[in-house]
Amino acid sequence: MFYWLMKYVVIGPLVKAIFRPWIVGRDNIPTSGAAILASNHLSFADSIFLPLMLDRRMSFLAKSDYFTGRGIKGWATKFFMSATGQLPIDRSGGKASEASLNTGLQVLGGGDLLGIYPEGTRSPDGRLYRGRTGIARMALEAKVPVIPVVMIDTDTAMPIGRRVPRVVRVGMVIGEPLDFSRYAGMENDRYILRSVTDEIMVALQRLGAQRYDDVYASSVKDRMPAPVR
Known part of the structure; x- marks a missing residue:
C-alpha cells in the first residue's frame, strides 16, 4: 500500500508533471510473470524514472550505501529508496555478491520484475561498457527473459555529482525480451x-546507439583523475 501511494499519489504524479518523461516499447513488458529489466546506467535518476513509467511494480538492486547514511539526508535517502522499491545490496564481492544474487532470485521467484544495471556502476562519460556476468547467472538460474532498456538524457537531467536535477525531458526505450532458455542448466559455465x-550488451547498444567500449566502467572510473575540490 505504501509503495502504491508513493508511486501513484505522491512521487509519480509530481515527477511526471515536471519532467514529462516519455516511453517507447511499454508493450514489451509482460503483464505478469518474472523478468529482468537490463538497463544502461547514466544517472542516479534512472532508478526513479523507469519504475514510475511502468504499470507493474519493479525493484532495482541498489548499493547499500544509499540505505546507511546518517542524519536527515541519510534518513531521507533511505526513505526515498525504500518507497520506490529499491533493494540494498553489498557490492564488495565474494559472499556479498552471492547474497545479492539471492536477493534478486527472491524477487524473481515471487513473479516480479527486477531491474539490473549490467555495467555494475554508472557510466562516467555516457558510453556503454562491458557487462558483469551476474545478470546472466541470475537469468539462467531463475529461467526468466531479459528485457533490454535504454535510458535517454537522464545524465543531462542529473549528471554524476549533481544533487538537484535539471528540468529536462527524459525518455526510455524498451526492447523485445531476450530468451536464453537454450542455455538451461548451464548457469555455472x-x-x-x-x-x-555480451548478447545483452549488444542488444542495449543497438537499442540506444551508445558508443560501446569493451572494458569495465569501474576500471575507467579508477583511471580518472580525482575531482578538484
Missing part, C-alpha cells in the same frame, strides 16, 4: 555466462 552477458 563461465563461458556461457560471458556469452549471454
Whole structure:
C-alpha cells in the first residue's frame, strides 16, 4: 500500500508533471510473470524514472550505501529508496555478491520484475561498457527473459555529482525480451555466462546507439583523475 501511494499519489504524479518523461516499447513488458529489466546506467535518476513509467511494480538492486547514511539526508535517502522499491545490496564481492544474487532470485521467484544495471556502476562519460556476468547467472538460474532498456538524457537531467536535477525531458526505450532458455542448466559455465552477458550488451547498444567500449566502467572510473575540490 505504501509503495502504491508513493508511486501513484505522491512521487509519480509530481515527477511526471515536471519532467514529462516519455516511453517507447511499454508493450514489451509482460503483464505478469518474472523478468529482468537490463538497463544502461547514466544517472542516479534512472532508478526513479523507469519504475514510475511502468504499470507493474519493479525493484532495482541498489548499493547499500544509499540505505546507511546518517542524519536527515541519510534518513531521507533511505526513505526515498525504500518507497520506490529499491533493494540494498553489498557490492564488495565474494559472499556479498552471492547474497545479492539471492536477493534478486527472491524477487524473481515471487513473479516480479527486477531491474539490473549490467555495467555494475554508472557510466562516467555516457558510453556503454562491458557487462558483469551476474545478470546472466541470475537469468539462467531463475529461467526468466531479459528485457533490454535504454535510458535517454537522464545524465543531462542529473549528471554524476549533481544533487538537484535539471528540468529536462527524459525518455526510455524498451526492447523485445531476450530468451536464453537454450542455455538451461548451464548457469555455472563461465563461458556461457560471458556469452549471454555480451548478447545483452549488444542488444542495449543497438537499442540506444551508445558508443560501446569493451572494458569495465569501474576500471575507467579508477583511471580518472580525482575531482578538484
